[in-house]
Amino acid sequence: MGLPGADIMKLVDHTILKPYSTKEDVRRVFQEAVSFGCYSICVNPVYVSFARSLVDDAGANLRVCSVIDFPFGAMDTESRVEAIARAAANGADEVDIVAPITLVKSGRWAEVTRDLSRVVRAAHGEGLVIKVIVEDAYTTRDEKLKLYEIVATSGADFIKTGTGFEDREYASSIGNRPGAQADNVRLMAEVANKYNPSLGIKAAGGIRTLRQVQELLEASGRPPDPSKFRIGTSAAASIWRDVSSGRA
Template sequence: MDERRILASVDHTLLRPTATWEEIRQICDDGVAYGCASVCIPPSYVKQASEYLAGKLPVCTVIGFPNGYSTTAVKVFEAQDAMANGAREIDLVVNLGWVKDGRWSDVLAELRAVKEACGEHILKVIVETCQLTQEEKVKLCELVTESGADFIKTSTGFSSGGATAEDVALLRAHVGAQVQVKAAGGITSLEDAQTFLDLGAARLGTSRIVALVKG
């Protein structure tokens, strides 16, 4: 098991609604100390965390979170506001109602609009795999690829299930070569983390891995 590789893939995450600045600051300190890929935090703390980190570690935040049903205009504004406050990575929740209605052109248009708003910064699209059929997962792989987004992400961690080995393998098999996979939700052990990386995930969204390494 490659502990260093695991930590370098972690978006060290704290998205609990009751999160305080002291907790966010600890997430930032640990993210730097343990060589994580980013910290993933609520939008309201992005500016404060970005100033605190002063470029030592990218700040990631979430938009349309956790339900995905904000309008496209709101999601675009959220992304622009987050980047103005210092975010360098955006995790966007897809509109699951549109997915269930088969409104694929609307889904694609929204993904493209948010990616355009992100510009050169990283966009990860959360598809909430636990709510999807196999056919919907495959279709979303196609749309995420077509949109120009950088990642497809399994889960918010706030729904009925998180990442599974089967879903990570499926997403990796169906997205384009330029799209990476982020596994998130329910990663409770270093063994889980290594399994997801071995299956092709490039990022791990988790609040637990650093704590496990810290002992």
């Protein structure tokens, strides 16, 4: 794509979601996010208030993102709505919520639709940007098509490829690869362009190089604008090294 480094890095949600992450890990990722010019820092709910304080104390131009019902997408709708309200109260600007995967895999599409409509309304009622994680590694093509359509018509701001915590054995058993795949992003763009052309796309899972970012951005058909396309990664430092060295 030949984008300047700053334009690439402003698409990045720098992420720290390992269950053993400490406050010092969050502080380090925050400092990296500021240094690299990332768009946001994405943390587990327990660290939202801490991340908010880091951003505010530094006067940083950085958003705070919290994950919700992560990584399983197995909570009931009211619990998900309550978690969104807590994230907002603790200082989040955005939430990344896993689609109700248990309902998806059960073919309970009306319930999936009701859930996502409810959580999107809750997030927007709190003034939050909401990204719905569809966990591509767990779904068949037919399930993807249906779920992408539901997300596109739910009013969500973004559709997101995965959590990065997929069960590789299960993914393989249904012919899928874990992580962000350009083919899935292309399919997302095709469905979104039919039902909701303004839907943003976020690619996440195993993204460590500038070349991957460029391939995924091209597959999305979106402009290099953080309101339209994002990358979720814990490897912002690796991408920044590629940007700095001119590697693609």
